[in-house]
Amino acid sequence: MIEVLTSAQLNTIQDAGRTHALTLGVSIGGAMDGLALAAGNILVGNARNAAGIEVVFYPFRIRFEADTICAVTGADCSAMLDGRAIPPWWAVRVRAGQVLALSAPRSGCRAYVSVAGGLDVPDVLGARATDMKGGFGGLGGHGLQRGNRIAVCPAARAGCALPDDGIGVNPECALLPREGNVTVRFLPAAEYEEFLPRSRERFMTENWTLSSSANRMGYRLEGAELGMRRPLSLFSHGIVPGTIQVPPSGQPIVQMLDANTCGGYPKIGTVIEADLHLLAQLPIQGHVRFEEVRRDTAIAALRRQHAMLDRLEQEVAAFYA
Known part of the structure; x- marks a missing residue:
């Protein structure tokens, strides 16, 4: 489980969205920066479309209730794990009781927190993404609030070979607007x-x-x-x-x-x-x-972007063998 310690209503659980539901009049939704979420999921050994947290209001703090692996991608938001800095677009081992804190970004505006296994919230219309307009998905269609506890799916891979200092992405993935x-x-x-x-x-x-x-x-x-x-x-x-x-x-x-x-x-x-x-x-x-x-x-x-994620997946696979 993960406990939310500090948040705002517009921080939500998101995945790759509901592209198939357009014919039903349902918005695609999902992560606004799909590349960042996909990269974060790859870093923690998940499928690319696993559910994670999209953070747009800061500070944001969560506490992990079990040992796991997490990654922070997207905006460069000075991520800290129990006071220890985590580089941008990086995955690290986490111990039960540790607190992850994200501060106002130095570049970009949306950060993504991915956890090994992905977040375990109900699948609605084929996705776990929060649709606040429709009031469904995520945690009952709402943004995250202090005190929310989020279940985590069992990790598909162990990450036995993950280095103590973690792993990160090739810089070509971490593209953010420069100076706004x-x-x-x-x-x-x-x-x-x-x-x-x-x-x-x-x-x-x-x-x-x-x-x-x-x-x-x-x-x-x-x-x-x-x-x-x-x-x-x-x-x-x-x-x-x-x-x-x-x-x-x-x-x-x-x-x-x-x-x-x-x-x-x-x-x-x-x-x-x-x-x-x-x-x-x-x-x-x-x-x-x-x-x-x-x-x-x-x-x-688009093909280059997919190929870039394919290469990242191949590079990371050895750590989860």
């Missing part, structure tokens, strides 16, 4: 040509600021007003995480993991899947720029 700035790639969407040429140019050449109203449903951006050639009235239609909608205000909204499954605003683009994890780590008031790419580039980027 990030560039993400996008594909033009259905209404791209309906935007004025000057608006399309501004979309790609100007910095956009992440609004304080950003959340797991969508990232509202502030910057130049994006105008259209003519007013468009669209029926609601399917959208996915990464879809960049432009409401009448002219300020774009990037749909994130808890986004609705349909919407009617015109779409200027879609952030490629391989870059969503970078956008998810952008802090409030951080800046983002958009770079247009082709479909084959988007596919190649």
Whole structure:
């Protein structure tokens, strides 16, 4: 078991989400930085989609009630285990009674805590992820609170060869926004040509600021007003995480993991899947720029990301033989 000592409502249990449930009108959900959670799970010997904790409010503290292995990935949040520093993107042995503490991040904004075996909460619609909008998944659809106790599944691997100082990832995995700035790639969407040429140019050449109203449903951006050639009235239609909608205000909204499954605003683009994890780590008031790419580039980027996790899995496998 794990006991939550210090937390806030928006810290939640997440896994890889419910991609198959879109046809039911259910958000994909899951970890906003799926790469970080997958890497953390690999480091502790879990399947990549095992449930862990997504931390967005700090300080965050938990106590382990049994010996185990845990990893902290994602944001660089000065992780400490009983006062001993844990490097970013690192897995270590934990003794019963020890306390893990995460402080405000130096870079990034979302940290992930993975535990050997994964967190044992009910499977709802094929996933353990918390859907706070729907009120299900995780711990009854709610964020973590002080005093919550979370069960842990039996570890599938022993980790007998894990070094005393732990193991970490190759630096190529640990990508975070630098100094609150990030560039993400996008594909033009259905209404791209309906935007004025000057608006399309501004979309790609100007910095956009992440609004304080950003959340797991969508990232509202502030910057130049994006105008259209003519007013468009669209029926609601399917959208996915990464879809960049432009409401009448002219300020774009990037749909994130808890986004609705349909919407009617015109779409200027879609952030490629391989870059969503970078956008998810952008802090409030951080800046983002958009770079247009082709479909084959988007596919190649996702394949490289999967290959990177494959290599990490191969490197770590020896420690859990």
